[in-house]
Amino acid sequence: MEIKPRTADTDIYAEYLLCLALDVGEGMLKNGGEISRVEDTIERICKAYGAAHIEVFSIISFISAAVRMPDGSYSSQLRRIKSTGTNLNTLERLNALSREICKTTPSLEEFDRKIHEMKKTPPYPIYVRIAASSAAVGGFALFFGGNVFDAIIAMLIGAIICFVDIYSPSKLNSMAKTVISSFLATVIAGLSVRIGINSNPDFIIIGSIMILVPGLAFGTALRDLLCGDLLAGSLKTLQACLGALMIAFGYMLGSAVLGGAV
Amino acid sequence: MFFTWDLLVQLVTSFITSIAFAIMFRTNRRHLVSIGICGTLTFAVYYTVLFFSSSLFAAGFISSMVTALYAELFARLKRAPTIVFVLTGIVPTVPGGSLYRGMRDLLLKNVNGAIDNFTATLEVGSGIAGGIVTVSIIFSIIVDRLKTKNQSISK
Numbered sequence: 001m002e003i004k005p006r007t008a009d010t011d012i013y014a015e016y017l018l019c020l021a022l023d024v025g026e027g028m029l030k031n032g033g034e035i036s037r038v039e040d041t042i043e044r045i046c047k048a049y050g051a052a053h054i055e056v057f058s059i060i061s062f063i064s065a066a067v068r069m070p071d072g073s074y075s076s077q078l079r080r081i082k083s084t085g086t087n088l089n090t091l092e093r094l095n096a097l098s099r100e101i102c103k104t105t106p107s108l109e110e111f112d113r114k115i116h117e118m119k120k121t122p123p124y125p126i127y128v129r130i131a132a133s134s135a136a137v138g139g140f141a142l143f144f145g146g147n148v149f150d151a152i153i154a155m156l157i158g159a160i161i162c163f164v165d166i167y168s169p170s171k172l173n174s175m176a177k178t179v180i181s182s183f184l185a186t187v188i189a190g191l192s193v194r195i196g197i198n199s200n201p202d203f204i205i206i207g208s209i210m211i212l213v214p215g216l217a218f219g220t221a222l223r224d225l226l227c228g229d230l231l232a233g234s235l236k237t238l239q240a241c242l243g244a245l246m247i248a249f250g251y252m253l254g255s256a257v258l259g260g261a262v
Numbered sequence: 263m264f265f266t267w268d269l270l271v272q273l274v275t276s277f278i279t280s281i282a283f284a285i286m287f288r289t290n291r292r293h294l295v296s297i298g299i300c301g302t303l304t305f306a307v308y309y310t311v312l313f314f315s316s317s318l319f320a321a322g323f324i325s326s327m328v329t330a331l332y333a334e335l336f337a338r339l340k341r342a343p344t345i346v347f348v349l350t351g352i353v354p355t356v357p358g359g360s361l362y363r364g365m366r367d368l369l370l371k372n373v374n375g376a377i378d379n380f381t382a383t384l385e386v387g388s389g390i391a392g393g394i395v396t397v398s399i400i401f402s403i404i405v406d407r408l409k410t411k412n413q414s415i416s417k
Contacts, residue, residue: 032287032345032349033343033345034345037343037345086286086287086288086349087287087288088284088287088288088289088290088343088345088346088349088350089288089289089290090288091343091345091346092289092290092342092343092346095342095343096341123288124285124288128285129285129286132281132282132283132285132286133282133286135278135279135281135282136278136279136282136283136286139275139276139278139279139282140275140279140358142271142275143271143272143275143276143279143354144359145268202362202366205362206358206359206362209358209361209362210279210353210356210358211283211286213356213358213361218387218391219352219356219387219390219391219394220349222387222388222391222392222395223391223394223395223398226391226392226395227395227398227399244361247361247365248365248368251362251365251366251369252365252369255369
């Protein structure tokens with residue numbers, strides 16, 4: 001494709017297009033999308049609007065992209081992503097939006113409006129999330145062979161872990177949250193044995209570890225590595241290993257407080 | 263013995279925990295039931311393979327392949343990204359138990375037990391990742407083939 005010389009006033013369109021494409025990509029990355037999906041989406045959106053060249057590079061906390069239109073206008077932008085969580089509903093909607101936009105290519109203002117409309121949808125209410133967290137921990141305590149009393153204590157721990165996640169100050173990083181949750185789980189499980197509600201804390205602690213464990217992070221990390229996103233994959237592996245280390249640290253701390261292995 | 267009461271409890275709880283994880287990951291409500299079935303199916307396959315072959319790697323690998331196939335199918339049926347079903351479906355087979363036992367053994371200075379348990383954790387974990395990647399690569403090749411075929415027909 002022939003590219004005309006660059007002029008200042010046409011750059012605005014390229015800037016706006018890349019900014020919107022990056023908004024979609026950033027939303028996906030923040031809500032647990034894979035690196036390949038993020039890069040692919042930004043590329044597709046820009047191509048759908050007629051970009052001649054588009055380069056995207058992304059790791060877990062950063063996206064950089066450059067676009068060049070056939071009329072010679074050019075833009076390159078960066079995004080730094082500071083917090084990531086998993087919100088599959090938003091991810092699904094962003095995915096659907098990007099498909100729709102690639103198919104229909106509405107005006108950029110319309111595109112902008114659609115992105116901002118989507119951000120307002122509320123997630124599950126807090127009590128549902130707490131119930132889910134306690135059902136997960138209680139369920140796993142039963143799954144690994146605990147009895148009903150184990151499950152009840154485990155459900156309490158699940159609710160507490162969810163509270164820590166929701167009400168901890170937003171500046172607290174996820175590693176510290178993991179240490180606190182793992183510490184509390186160990187101490188409560190150990191205390192319940194001391195009081196005599198149940199005889200073995202193993203199933204309760206395993207249950208609470210299952211929702212803290214970066215097993216899913218580790219799975220996606222290996223997947224990224226095997227698919228060829230080496231940098232993102234190795235960063236995620238490091239993150240997952242650190243997460244596992246933090247669980248162990250919280251567990252050891254809790255055991256030390258109770259005096260000896262729980 | 264293949265069938266035990268523990269197995270029944272595990273099948274039921276794997277359904278519940280998969281759905282609970284789906285809610286924690288804020289999945290759209292219309293997927294919850296299919297995610298629960300996906301979790302139960304994954305665990306059933308994991309249990310069966312482990313029972314007949316007693317290889318943790320094979321159990322993780324084959325069960326996550328089934329999860330990934332289920333996810334590819336339902337992603338197309340329900341028009342959602344595959345990650346929605348993959349992330350929540352493999353939950354019951356994630357090796358949290360052996361990770362904990364390894365940590366406890368390390369704390370009790372039982373180094374051999376710790377090595378055994380950490381090895382088991384890695385075995386299952388790499389099996390799960392390998393299964394998912396295998397299926398997603400096969401599917402991406404098939405989809406590419408189909409697309410090029412359609413284009414050549416329309417030309």
